[in-house]
Amino acid sequence: xxxxxxxxxxxxxxxxxxxxxxxxxxxxxxxxxxxxxxxxxxxxxxxxxxxxxxxxxxxxxxxxxxxxxxxxxxxxxxxxxxxxxxxxxxxxxxxxxxxxxxxxxxxxxxxxxxxxxxxxxxxxxxxxxxxxxxxxxxxxxxxxxxxxxxxxxxxxxxxxxxxxxxxxxxxxxxxxxxxxxxxxxxxxxxxxxxxxxxxxxxxxxxxxxxxxxxxxxxxxxxxxxxxxxxxxxxxxxxxxxxxxxxxxxxxxxxxxxxxxxxxxxxxxxxxxxxxxxxxxxxxxx
Numbered sequence: 001x002x003x004x005x006x007x008x009x010x011x012x013x014x015x016x017x018x019x020x021x022x023x024x025x026x027x028x029x030x031x032x033x034x035x036x037x038x039x040x041x042x043x044x045x046x047x048x049x050x051x052x053x054x055x056x057x058x059x060x061x062x063x064x065x066x067x068x069x070x071x072x073x074x075x076x077x078x079x080x081x082x083x084x085x086x087x088x089x090x091x092x093x094x095x096x097x098x099x100x101x102x103x104x105x106x107x108x109x110x111x112x113x114x115x116x117x118x119x120x121x122x123x124x125x126x127x128x129x130x131x132x133x134x135x136x137x138x139x140x141x142x143x144x145x146x147x148x149x150x151x152x153x154x155x156x157x158x159x160x161x162x163x164x165x166x167x168x169x170x171x172x173x174x175x176x177x178x179x180x181x182x183x184x185x186x187x188x189x190x191x192x193x194x195x196x197x198x199x200x201x202x203x204x205x206x207x208x209x210x211x212x213x214x215x216x217x218x219x220x221x222x223x224x225x226x227x228x229x230x231x232x233x234x235x236x237x238x239x240x241x242x243x244x245x246x247x248x249x250x251x252x253x254x255x256x257x258x259x260x261x262x263x264x265x266x267x268x269x270x271x272x273x274x275x276x277x278x279x280x281x282x283x284x285x
Contacts, residue, residue, distance in 0.1 A: 009043040009066065010035065016070070018059070019050040029062040041065025045108070049086040051094040056101040067098050068106030068137070073113055073120070074127035081115035088127070095131045106185075107133040111169060112141040112161040112203070114152060118169050125173045129180045136177055137186040140166045140208065143200040150200055163203045163211075170208075171215040178274050187212060213244040216274055218252050221245075224278035225261065232262045236277035239267040245276065 010032050017025060032042055043066040044059070051069070059067070073079050074088040091107070098105050107128050111121045128136060143153050143160060152158035161169065170187060177184050188208030189195060195204065205211060217237070225233060237245045245265070246253045256263055264281055271277065 006038070007040055009040050011043045013043075013045045015045075016047040016050050017044040018046040018055045026058075026062075029059075029064070033063065036063045043068070043104075043106075045070065045106075047086060048090040048094040051097055053097065053101075056097060056103070060101055060103070064103065066104035066106060066134075068108055068135070069094055069098075071107045071124075071128060072110045073116060074109075074124040075116070075120045078113050078115045078120060082113050092131065095133070104135070105131075105133045106135040106137065107131065108137040108139065110139045110141050111173070112166060114141075114149060114158050118161075118165070121169060122172065122176070125176050129176065129182060133182060135185045136182055138170060138173060138184060139186075139189060140170065140203060142189060142195070142204045144195075145198045145200060153200055160201045160203050163205055166203050167208070167211045167215050171212045171219070174212055174216060175274060178272075207248070210244070210248060213241075213274075214247040214252055217241070217245040217276060218247070218255070220274075220276040221252070221256065221278060224276065225256075228278065228280060230280045230282065231260055232281040233264075234279050234281040235263060235265045236268050236271065236279075237265065238271040238273055238275065239269060241271075241273055242267055 012028060017028075029042070036042070042062070042064045044064055045068040048069045048071060051067075069091060071088075071091040072082070072084055074091060076087050079087060095105055095107070109121075109124055109128060141149075141160065143149050143158075149158060153160065174184055174187070188206075189204070191206040196206075221235065235245065242265070247255075253263065262281070268277070
């Protein structure tokens with residue numbers, strides 16, 4: 001490890017860090033102390049109802065710099081149906097406390113929970129934006145074998161989003177957060193063989209974020225192309241968004257060509273990440 005670690009955090013994820021046995025939590029934080037000078041700080045994830053002034057003071061004194069809360073939904077009925085054990089008010093209160101203690105705030109939401117709709121998920125995103133977190137993670141719900149959610153799915157009580165619906169929704173959410181200047185640092189679950197083998201339904205995809213970003217640019221293109229009413233078009237995009245524009249295996253580009261569009265593409269670093277310029281190529285040439 002070299003100087004790059006100065007921009008890297010030690011992370012305690014995969015559970016509710018402040019809800020575990022206090023002595024064990026302190027032992028984990030203690031184990032990280034010798035390495036802290038080489039890192040930016042420590043990032044943890046926890047439950048909204050496992051935050052108070054006492055634990056925040058302890059975390060701050062132990063080098064924790066960022067706290068992510070598993071908000072999941074800001075709809076109390078959805079939270080209750082999924083037995084989350086906290087309320088939307090708990091999320092608001094914990095977020096305010098975390099801010100007051102000077103931590104970087106991250107909020108995590110889940111789309112497609114039992115009882116949720118695309119509308120309640122969009123409202124959750126808007127309410128999360130109102131809390132002004134520094135980062136957001138979005139996790140589409142995946143049904144795992146042997147869970148209560150799997151039983152609800154089996155008896156027809158729970159109908160999950162299709163992959164197509166989930167992609168369309170999360171593409172909209174990405175743009176909502178981008179407009180608010182809040183980075184989505186994770187979208188979709190990390191791939192694992194176990195996850196694939198034990199998931200039910202068809203709404204998990206290992207490249208979920210890529211599908212969503214492809215969908216964003218497909219929508220931007222179709223909207224502007226239709227407004228122009230021309231078939232020879234020049235598209236301009238930020239260099240880092242070029243692959244997102246073209247789509248997986250150039251799926252977007254091929255689809256547009258099948259629709260009768262003749263397209264040339266150029267890049268411009270002055271554009272924003274999710275910005276697309278579309279103009280009449282005939283006038284340029």
